[in-house]
Amino acid sequence: MTSPSTPGADVVDHLVGLAPGMPLHAVRHQRDKVVHATQGSHDALLSPEVDGLSVQDRLLVGWYAARLTPCPVLEAYYRAQLDDTWSANLLDAVFRDQLSEVQEGRLQAVLTFVRALITKPITGDQALLHTLPAAGLSTPAVVALAQWIAYLSYQARLVSGLQALKRWRAQ
DSSP states (O other), X not given: OOOOSSTTOOHHHHHHTOOTTSHHHHHHGGGHHHHHHHHHHHHHHTOTTOTTSOHHHHHHHHHHHXXXXXXHHHHHHHHHTOOTTSOHHHHHHHXXXXXXXXXXXXXXXXXXXXXXXXXXXXGOOHHHHHHHHHXXXXXXXXXXXXXXXXXXXXXXXXXXXHHHHHHHHHO
């Protein structure tokens, strides 16, 4: 699964398979400002201008968060966008959720933070937050990471909910 082919295309519509004329598309687009804000957030949070976290870092986080959630369609979407930045060994360790095998301390801290916020948010306390600057992330990078994880959680719930409605309507 790749990203939508046309610039400005809506990722959620693409992933759920919604098109103009479909009843569920009409329901989702009743509040077009929410649709545009969701896509705008996606675009901004994956912008190359975010300091301290590369786009590939954020795509890896997206893939890992979608695996943990789980949200298979988002997992496939983010996995398809990963490039050769990441070794097969690293991708395998992340796929198996074996973060102790991630050799780079900065990346291990980021992924540990992701795991905590996705699987058990209450563990995302001040001590865990402080592991990120200790691993070399700047304050803007920590903020961007936290915003990205929050967005990914929202995106997974939105996509999963729309998929459930689409299946229900098909019955």
